[in-house]
Amino acid sequence: MSDQDQSLFAAPPMGDQERMVEAVLFAATEPVTLAELARRLPHGSDPAEALAHLRKRYEGRGVNIMRVGEAWAFRTAPDLGHLMRRESVETRKLSRAAIETLAIVAYHQPVTRAEIEEIRGVAVSRGTIDQLMEMEWIRLGRRRMTPGRPVTFVVTEGFLDHFGLESARDLPGIKELRAAGLLESRAMPGQGLSQPAEDEDDSPRTGQSELFED
Structure with missing residues (x-):
């Protein structure tokens, strides 16, 4: 197999994998599992490692990547949750x-x-x-x-x-x-x-x- 053929099956650089994971989580309406990320990312990618790097990059930001059961999602940083509350009276x-x-x-x-x-x-x-x-x-x-x-x-x-x-x-x-x-x-x-x-x-x-x- 030539170098060109091998490059077709090579995993994207980790930086690109992080961007892909970020895009999937941002667009998802529900938390996404690692298995689902693996299905979406190119062959040979390591979604777990990409997710770990991405979580670290979002530490201290206004939104964090949080684990929800066995899945992952973007969520407002816990200390900023009060900013998202709507000022309305609960009737029930x-x-x-x-x-x-x-x-x-x-x-x-x-x-x-x-x-x-x-x-x-x-x-x-x-x-x-x-x-x-x-x-x-x-x-x-x-x-x-x-x-x-x-x-x-x-x-x-x-x-x-x-x-x-x-x-x-x-x-x-x-x-x-x-x-x-x-x-x-x-x-x-x-x-x-x-x-x-x-x-x-x-x-x-x-x-x-x-x-x-x-």
């Missing part, structure tokens, strides 16, 4: 029941519906599960190898992306959740304390899922 918010259900899935995944109900101490409305799935914050996991083979629930990459987490291992502790206003000062469900009964605010209303409250 997650109900206590929805927050607790989501927290249980996040911290105890994979978890079955029966286990969610056991931790909360109350029945879980089907509307809560359905709406959290429609929001693409939780999804079905593997079935348990137990009688009845119940399905389990786990959080999605969309959930991780929304809260700026690389994986469920990066979930904040109880103090951080309370400081962010996501938990009241009472104990978090599943922490070994007595469970509260379902209150009036947690019950579905006519024409309204329990996921939201006024």
Whole structure:
């Protein structure tokens, strides 16, 4: 094989590979995996190395390249997130029941519906599960190898992306959740304390899922 033929199969210079990865991530509407980058880049490219160089180049910038589950995406630097917030009044918010259900899935995944109900101490409305799935914050996991083979629930990459987490291992502790206003000062469900009964605010209303409250 001639030098000219070999050059046809040679990988692009690393600088060019970085530019290609940058272009793909910038144009992507969803986080991109290394496997997808490998499929898009020319033969012989090393997307992992190109991504590592690119991440270093974006350190300290207004946008960073962040890991979202097993994929990668451009995201606003964490310390500048407040600049992106829209000054608007929220007319609806997650109900206590929805927050607790989501927290249980996040911290105890994979978890079955029966286990969610056991931790909360109350029945879980089907509307809560359905709406959290429609929001693409939780999804079905593997079935348990137990009688009845119940399905389990786990959080999605969309959930991780929304809260700026690389994986469920990066979930904040109880103090951080309370400081962010996501938990009241009472104990978090599943922490070994007595469970509260379902209150009036947690019950579905006519024409309204329990996921939201006024």
